[in-house]
Structure formats: C-alpha cells, structure tokens
Amino acid sequence: MTQQIELAVGGMTCASCAARIEKRLNRLPGVEATVNYATEKAAVSLPEGTSAADAIAVIEATGYTAELPPAPEPEPAPFPLAGEASGSAPTAAERATAALGQRLWISLALTVPVVALSMIPALQFPNWQWLTLALAAPVAVWGAWPFHRAAWLNLRHGAVTMDTLISLGIVAAFGWSLYALFLGDAGMPGMHMSFALLNTPGEGGDELYLEVAAAVTVFMLAGRLFEARAKHRSTAAIGALLELGARDASVLRDGVEVRVPVSRLVVGDRFVVRPGEKVATDGRVVEGASAIDASLVTGESAPVEVGPGDEVVGATLNAGGRLVVEATRVGADTELATMARLVEEAQSGKAEVQRLADRVSAVFVPIVIVLSLVALVGWLLAGASVEAAFTAAVATLVIACPCALGLATPMALLVGTGRGARLGILIRGAQVLESTRRVDTVVLDKTGTVTSGRMSLADVVPAEGLDRAELVRFAAAAEGGSEHPVARAIVAGAAGAGAASPPAVESFASEPGGGVRAIVDGRLVVVGRADWLIEGWGMRLPDSLAAARDELEGRGRTVVAVGWDGAARGILAVADTVKPTSRDAIAALRGLGLRPVLLTGDHDRVARAVAAEVGIDDVRADVRPAGKAEVIRALQAEGRVVAMVGDGVNDAVALATADLGIAMGSGTDAAIEASDLTLVRDDLTAVGDAIRLSRRTLRTIKQNLFWAFAYNAAAIPLAMLGMLSPVLAGAAMAASSAFVVGNSLRLRRFR
Numbered sequence: 201m202t203q204q205i206e207l208a209v210g211g212m213t214c215a216s217c218a219a220r221i222e223k224r225l226n227r228l229p230g231v232e233a234t235v236n237y238a239t240e241k242a243a244v245s246l247p248e249g250t251s252a253a254d255a256i257a258v259i260e261a262t263g264y265t266a267e268l269p270p271a272p273e274p275e276p277a278p279f280p281l282a283g284e285a286s287g288s289a290p291t292a293a294e295r296a297t298a299a300l301g302q303r304l305w306i307s308l309a310l311t312v313p314v315v316a317l318s319m320i321p322a323l324q325f326p327n328w329q330w331l332t333l334a335l336a337a338p339v340a341v342w343g344a345w346p347f348h349r350a351a352w353l354n355l356r357h358g359a360v361t362m363d364t365l366i367s368l369g370i371v372a373a374f375g376w377s378l379y380a381l382f383l384g385d386a387g388m389p390g391m392h393m394s395f396a397l398l399n400t401p402g403e404g405g406d407e408l409y410l411e412v413a414a415a416v417t418v419f420m421l422a423g424r425l426f427e428a429r430a431k432h433r434s435t436a437a438i439g440a441l442l443e444l445g446a447r448d449a450s451v452l453r454d455g456v457e458v459r460v461p462v463s464r465l466v467v468g469d470r471f472v473v474r475p476g477e478k479v480a481t482d483g484r485v486v487e488g489a490s491a492i493d494a495s496l497v498t499g500e501s502a503p504v505e506v507g508p509g510d511e512v513v514g515a516t517l518n519a520g521g522r523l524v525v526e527a528t529r530v531g532a533d534t535e536l537a538t539m540a541r542l543v544e545e546a547q548s549g550k551a552e553v554q555r556l557a558d559r560v561s562a563v564f565v566p567i568v569i570v571l572s573l574v575a576l577v578g579w580l581l582a583g584a585s586v587e588a589a590f591t592a593a594v595a596t597l598v599i600a601c602p603c604a605l606g607l608a609t610p611m612a613l614l615v616g617t618g619r620g621a622r623l624g625i626l627i628r629g630a631q632v633l634e635s636t637r638r639v640d641t642v643v644l645d646k647t648g649t650v651t652s653g654r655m656s657l658a659d660v661v662p663a664e665g666l667d668r669a670e671l672v673r674f675a676a677a678a679e680g681g682s683e684h685p686v687a688r689a690i691v692a693g694a695a696g697a698g699a700a701s702p703p704a705v706e707s708f709a710s711e712p713g714g715g716v717r718a719i720v721d722g723r724l725v726v727v728g729r730a731d732w733l734i735e736g737w738g739m740r741l742p743d744s745l746a747a748a749r750d751e752l753e754g755r756g757r758t759v760v761a762v763g764w765d766g767a768a769r770g771i772l773a774v775a776d777t778v779k780p781t782s783r784d785a786i787a788a789l790r791g792l793g794l795r796p797v798l799l800t801g802d803h804d805r806v807a808r809a810v811a812a813e814v815g816i817d818d819v820r821a822d823v824r825p826a827g828k829a830e831v832i833r834a835l836q837a838e839g840r841v842v843a844m845v846g847d848g849v850n851d852a853v854a855l856a857t858a859d860l861g862i863a864m865g866s867g868t869d870a871a872i873e874a875s876d877l878t879l880v881r882d883d884l885t886a887v888g889d890a891i892r893l894s895r896r897t898l899r900t901i902k903q904n905l906f907w908a909f910a911y912n913a914a915a916i917p918l919a920m921l922g923m924l925s926p927v928l929a930g931a932a933m934a935a936s937s938a939f940v941v942g943n944s945l946r947l948r949r950f951r
Contacts, residue, residue, distance in 0.1 A: 203245070204245055204246075205255070205268065206241055206268075207241065207252070207256065207268060208240060208241055209240050209241060209259060209265070210240065210264060210265035213346070217264070217361070218235040220357070221259055221262055221264060222242075224261075225242065225255060225259070227258075228250060228254065228255070230247030231244060231250060232244070233245070242259070252268060256268075262357060263353035263354070264353075297425070300346070300428055303342075304418065310343075310414065311335075311414040311418045314332045314410055314415075315411045315415055317331070317332050317411075318408065319411065324392050326390055329381065329387065329410075330381075330387070332410045332411070333377070333381060333410060335414075336374070336377075336411070336413055337374075339413070339414040339417050340370055340371075340413040341374075344366075344416075344420075344421075346424070347370065347417075347420060348370075350363035351364045351366070351368070361565065365564075365565045365597075366420050369412075369597050369600070370416055373409035373412040373416070374413040376409050376594045377409045377410045381408070386407065393407065409594075423609065426613065444536065445478070445514055446478040446479070446480040446481075446514070448460060448480070449469075449472075449480035449481070450471055450474075451469050452470045457472055462480050462530075463531070465480060466530060467527055467528060467529070467530055469526070470525065470526050471483075471524070471525055472522065473490075473518045473524075474518065475490070475518055475683060476517070476519075476683075478518070479512050479513065479514050479515065479518065479525060480514060480527075481529065481530050482514050482529035483512055483525040483527045484512070484528055485507060485512060485524070486526050488521055488524055489521060489712030490518055490519070490522070491505055492504045492517070492518060492519065493685060503520075503684065505712075505713050507712070512525055513534075513535045513536070514536050519684060521710070535825075568600040571596055571600075572593045572594075572596040572600075573593070574920070575593045575919070575920040575922075576590065576592065577589075579593075592920055595919035595922075596916060596919040596920050599916060599918075599919045608904035608905045608908050611904070611944040612900040612901045612943075613897065613901075615944045615948055616894075616900065616944075616947045616950075617897075618948075619893065619947050619950050620890070623881075623886070623950075624879060624886055625879060625881075625889060626879075627876075627877055627890075627894060636891050636898065637895050637898055639843045640795060640841050641795045641835055641841065641842045641843070642789050642795070642797070642844075642887065643797045643799050643832065643835070643842055643845065644797065644799065644816070645844075645847060645851050646776075646802055646806075648864060649847050649864055649884065650779065650782045650810060650814055650884065651777060651778050651779060651810060652777050653776060654776065654777075655689040655775070655776060656689050656692065656693060656774060656776075656777055657690055657772065657773075658773050658777065659771075659772070659773035660770070661745060661773075662769065663745060663768065663770050671762060671769055672690075672693070672694045673694065673703070674720055674762065674764065674769075675690055675694070675725070675760075675762045676690055676693075677703050677705050677720045678720055679691055679716060679727055681716070681718065682710055682716050686760060687716065687727075689774040690772055704720070704721065705718050705719065706718065711728070713729075714732035714736065715727050715732050716728060720764070723765060725762070725763070727772075729761070733761045733763050737763065737766075738766070741761060741771070745770065749761070749771050752771070752773040755805075756805050756808075758774050759771055760773075760774075776806075778813050778814060779883070782814045783813070783814045784885060785885040785887060786815050787815065788885060788888040789887065791888075792888055792892070794891075795840075796816045797818040797819075797835070798819045799820045799828055799831055801821075801822065801823055801824060801825070803821060803822060804822055807821035825851075825853055825854075826853060828854035829854050829857040831854070832854050833857060841860075843860040843861075843862055843891070844857070844862065845862045845884070845887055846861075846862075846864070846875075847863060855875045855876075856875075860877065860891075861875035861877070862876070862878075862879060862887060862890060863875035863877070863878045864878075877890050877894065893947075893950055897947060900943060900944055900946070900947055903943055904940045904944065907936065907940070908936055908940060911936035911939070
C-alpha cells in the first residue's frame with residue numbers, strides 16, 4: 201500500500217539542486233520521487249512503513265527545507281469588511297522575490313561608482329581605493345550572500361554547482377584585493393590602476409579586483425531575479441482557475457433562501473441559480489429550465505439547454521431562467537477543482553529544461569577549481585614565490601568566473617521578449633524555448649482561437665414570397681426581450697444589417713427550452729426550435745425550409761424557426777464565425793513544417809465544418825477538458841512534440857500538458873497563466889511568428905553561452921602561466937559581457 205504526498209521544497213537555486221534531492225529521495229527503499237525546480241515541489245510515493253517525516257528528513261539532510269503544503273485557507277468574503285485590506289497577503293515566494301530585488305538594487309547602486317573609479321584612471325583621486333573598498337565590501341558580502349550560502353550548503357554535501365564558482369570568484373577577487381590593500385602596495389596614497397594586457401609573473405600585489413567582485417555579484421543577482429519572477433509566475437494558473445468559481449450560493453433551507461459561502465455547501469444541498477449568476481458547484485437540476493453558457497469549461501460556443509435531471513458544472517453561467525440545483529460534488533471533487541489539480545500535475549510533470557550554463561557547470565566548475573590548484577602548486581614547485589603562485593591561482597579563478605554567463609540567458613530573453621511584446625507575443629521564460637525548436641505538431645482549440653468565440657447571425661432563409669429584411673425585423677423584435685445568447689445574436693445581426701426600427705412589441709413571453717412569443721405589429725410572432733413551432737403552434741416547415749434547416753445544421757449552425765399568422769415564415773441560423781485570418785495562419789503553420797490538429801469540445805459536425813473552411817484535415821471533437829490533455833499525451837506518445845493553442849479554461853490543462861502552450865491574449869487568465877507563450881494579438885497568424893521568435897531567441901542564448909565560455913577558456917592558460925594582469929581579468933569579462941549584450945540586441949531586428 202503506497203501513499204502519495206506532495207512536499208513544498210525550499211532553498212533550491214538551480215535545476216541540479218532538484219536533481220540532487222530527487223536522487224537522495226529515491227535511495228530510500230521503495231520510494232519513487234520526482235522533484236520539480238519550477239514549481240518547487242516534490243511528488244513522492246511512499247511505501248508502507250515510510251512516512252512523510254522520513255522524506256522531509258532526507259531533504260533537510262541534503263541541505264534544503266521541506267514541508268507538507270498548508271491546509272486550504274478559509275473562503276474569503278466576497279467583499280472586504282470594514283478595516284480589512286482588499287488585497288491578499290504576499291506569499292513566501294513573492295516575499296523572497298521582493299527581497300532579492302531589493303538586494304539587487306542596493307548592490308547596483310554601490311557597484312556603479314566602484315566600476316567607474318576602477319576603470320577610469322582620471323577619476324582616481326588620492327586614496328580612492330579605500331572608498332571603493334567601503335562600497336564594494338557590502339556587495340561582495342551581503343549582496344552575494346545567496347551565492348555564498350548555496351555554495352557552502354553544496355560543499356557540505358560534496359557537490360559543486362555554478363553557485364560554487366560564483367562564490368569562489370567573488371571571494372577570491374575580494375580576498376586578493378584585501379591582501380593587496382593591507383599587505384601589498386595597493387593601499388599607498390596616490391596609487392593608480394593602469395591597463396596592462398599581460399602581467400609579469402610575480403607581480404600583482406598592488407592590483408585590485410574590487411570592481412570584479414562587485415560587478416559579478418550584480419550580474420548574477422539580476423539573472424537570478426529574472427529567473428525567480430518567471431518561475432513563480434508559472435504556478436499562477438491554479439489560482440486563476442479557482443478564482444472563476446462562485447463565491448457564495450443561495451441555499452434553500454426549509455423553503456427559505458440563505459446566502460452561504462460555497463465552501464460550506466455539502467452534497468445534497470439545493471441552491472438557486474438566477475439568470476446571470478454562476479452555478480455554485482457541480483449538481484443536477486431539480487427545478488426550472490434555462491440555457492447554460494458552458495463555454496469557459498467545455499469550449500462549446502452554443503448555449504446548452506438544461507432542465508430537470510440534467511447535470512450542470514460549477515462556474516458555468518446561467519444565461520436564461522431560474523434554476524434550482526442539487527449539489528452532487530463539492531470542494532475538491534468538483535470539475536473545476538479537478539481541472540486545477542490536473543494543471544498542477546501537468547506543470548509538475550513537464551520536463552524542466554535546465555539552463556545550459558548549469559549543464560556545463562557540472563564539468564566546468566570542478567575543472568576550473570582543479571586548474572587553479574594546479575597553477576598554485578605548479579608555481580610553488582617551480583621555485584616561484586608564494587605571491588606569484590597565489591596571483592596565478594587567483595587569476596585563474598577570476599577569469600573563469602561566469603560574469604557573461606549571468607547575462608547570456610536573461611539578456612537574450614530581455615531583448616527577445618521585448619521585441620515579442622511589440623509584436624504581440626509574450627514569452628514566459630527560458631524554459632519554454634527548447635521545445636519550440638523541436639515542435640512538429642500544433643493543436644488548435646476551435647472556439648476563440650480559430651473562430652471568434654461569439655455567436656452571430658450567419659444565415660437567413662425566408663419562405664417563398666417573403667422579404668428577407670422583414671423576416672429578420674420581426675424575429676429580432678420578438679427576441680428583443682430575451683437574454684438568451686441566440687436571441688442576442690439575432691438582435692445584433694438585425695442591427696448590423698441596418699434593419700428598420702423595430703416595431704412595437706406586446707405580451708412578450710418565453711418558454712424555456714422552446715422559444716419566445718410576442719405580439720408584433722398586431723401579429724403573434726413565435727421564434728424557437730422548429731419542433732416547438734410544430735408541436736406547440738401547428739406551424740410545419742415547408743419542404744424548402746426543412747431542407748435548408750437540415751443543410752445548415754449539417755454545417756454546424758444553430759437553427760431557429762420564425763412564424764406568424766399560423767404559418768412558418770423562415771429560418772435563421774447563428775454560428776461562431778471563423779476569424780478572417782485563420783485560413784492564412786494555418787497555411788503559414790504548414791509552411792513552417794508543422795501539422796495542424798483541431799481539438800474542441802464542440803460537436804463533431806460543427807468542428808468538421810470549421811476545419812474544412814480553414815484547411816485542417818485532423819479533427820478531434822466532443823472532447824472534455826481532461827480528455828484534451830489525453831489527446832495531447834497520445835500525440836506525444838507517438839513521438840510528436842506538441843504545441844497547444846487555446847484561450848479558455850477548458851484549454852488550461854492541455855496547455856500545461858503540451859510541450860509548448862500558447863494562449864490567445866483574448867482568453868481567460870487561467871489559460872494565459874497555464875501557457876508558455878501568450879499572443880496579445882487576437883490573431884492566429886501570430887502563432888507562426890511566436891515560434892520563429894522563440895527559436896531565434898534560443899539560438900541567441902546558445903551563441904551567448906558558447907562565447908561566454910570561450911572567452912574564459914581562452915584566457916585560462918594565460919592566467920595559469922601568470923601572464924594575466926588583474927585589470928585584464930576585468931577587461932576580459934567586460935568584453936565577453938559586451939559581446940553577449942551586442943549579440944542579444946540583434947533580436948531587436950526580428951521581423
């Protein structure tokens with residue numbers, strides 16, 4: 201008997217930390233664990249006899265923190281009470297990110313004058329070096345503390361990461377500067393730092409590295425802050441999902457309506473849902489009939505008619521009459537909560553693409569440390585002074601310190617995402633770029649992505665001898681008193697067609713599930729389902745109208761019939777129309793070598809009609825939200841790398857499951873937060889642009905990382921030979937950083 205638990209893990213600074221924790225947990229007998237650096241969570245399967253405390257103890261022994269997630273907080277009031285703050289308290293992750301930002305800005309303010317004084321001889325007034333020491337010391341100690349702490353924790357457990365090299369470089373630069381100031385000649389009044397490309401072996405006791413220690417700290421803090429913000433934003437999808445639910449419900453207690461928070465509902469409670477309200481929780485209709493707008497959950501554009509015995513889903517919108525619903529699932533068992541859980545699982549299960557610098561550091565960091573020791577021992581064995589040996593060893597560490605590596609990823613992301621924003625493309629972070637290079641299949645949601653997501657009047661078929669405009673005018677007049685989505689589409693269509701002013705309307709009445717009737721210009725006009733006109737009013741459709749109805753329904757249209765004076769006068773069809781740019785966008789995706797797939801919760805005939813219009817061959821219809829994720833997984837099991845494009849809550853799970861999630865900016869917060877890329881432009885052609893920009897940004901990051909390492913690797917032999925001056929160490933890092941910045945700025949020319 202196994203137990204599944206989830207632990208919140210703290211203290212991880214890179215993907216290798218997650219790998220180390222996972223490795224230690226899996227050493228426990230019978231334990232299977234996966235640790236996700238992005239979500240900072242560990243999913244652990246515990247065998248009988250092993251407790252959560254055992255897993256927590258292993259994680260803490262590895263040098264990190266772990267705890268079971270806190271219990272859900274009480275349901276907040278819909279409106280803050282007097283004296284209460286309207287905003288929620290910041291989370292621990294938000295507080296940590298804010299503290300990191302504060303550390304960066306203070307360090308930056310102290311570093312700017314240090315770099316200016318060290319690199320510009322004209323600014324070096326008498327005893328300037330002591331001012332730089334006073335300014336650089338807080339940066340090298342307090343500013344760099346996160347790196348020092350991580351390096352120490354890793355060292356205690358026999359591991360080295362990029363934090364180790366950063367910390368060593370900062371400590372070496374700052375420590376050697378202290379040596380030069382107090383024991384060398386650098387502390388003498390009138391001391392100046394000059395630029396010498398090569399160093400004479402044995403010299404260096406009068407040179408300072410303070411600007412190197414401070415600049416490295418600032419660059420690495422900036423990269424860490426950028427990463428933290430992207431990482432914590434990626435977990436906001438779950439909160440966005442749960443925010444969609446109703447806050448309270450009108451529960452019937454002894455025939456009296458009582459307003460209670462949704463969290464207090466229990467299975468069997470009966471609650472009232474009025475027109476315009478959200479359904480509080482999953483349930484079964486026991487009284488009333490209405491149209492339910494379920495597009496947020498199912499993706500189906502047409503409203504769903506419900507009556508006694510029909511199931512309804514929490515968070516869907518009542519667009520028609522009054523309903524009484526009996527709760528069948530509450531709390532964590534509802535479909536909305538299940539979707540939130542699926543999003544979290546999909547995010548946790550998504551393979552985290554480690555930063556390339558972290559991958560190489562597993563080899564690069566130990567090699568640099570060994571080379572530094574080789575230089576120290578080699579010079580001593582060669583009979584050189586301790587000062588000469590130490591200078592060579594320190595120079596080796598400093599030249600290898602990854603200043604440009606700190607800029608390589610965030611600088612390319614900064615420029616790439618900035619350019620993307622101008623083009624209506626928002627890239628979530630570095631972790632999404634790797635998959636864009638390999639994507640070969642694009643799965644497209646229908647409603648709101650390929651189509652507009654709004655019902656509109658698409659077809660008007662009058663009976664023989666009747667004017668089209670008159671049919672629309674009478675139908676719109678009768679429907680004017682209804683709030684049904686189909687009625688609103690007809691009224692809007694009449695107004696858009698420039699119909700004459702509506703006639704006077706009397707005695708309006710609505711029959712849920714059937715249609716509406718009203719006296720219009722002295723005539724009894726009925727608009728609704730064709731079966732309702734036949735059964736309730738004896739208005740049978742002529743053969744021509746019946747054939748037109750069948751043809752329109754075959755194309756996925758929602759059809760209503762219109763009649764007056766005892767006879768059917770015509771039919772109207774409403775539909776979710778295809779966006780004008782969708783066909784060209786599909787063609788562009790094919791041009792990129794991508795296979796388009798249409799995936800929707802709508803009916804098969806509707807989906808195939810839309811697919812035929814835009815040029816898609818592969819159609820998956822009648823798919824529920826959880827089923828969308830299954831379709832994605834099935835495609836991935838075939839070896840395909842899948843991008844998912846969607847805009848609704850029903851797409852959130854699939855977006856999080858796909859290798860690359862792309863959300864339309866016109867969609868819901870849940871879809872946007874669960875995605876990797878967001879398209880601000882409500883235009884499907886932006887998908888191809890987003891993939892091309894992402895691939896270009898990834899290529900730039902790889903170029904940056906290569907040259908950042910190349911600069912250091914080329915200078916390491918000079919440092920080991922004792923020929924590298926302290927100033928050259930700083931200049932080499934500045935040059936590598938300048939290259940990284942310049943290469944990244946090329947992304948601004950992306951078209």
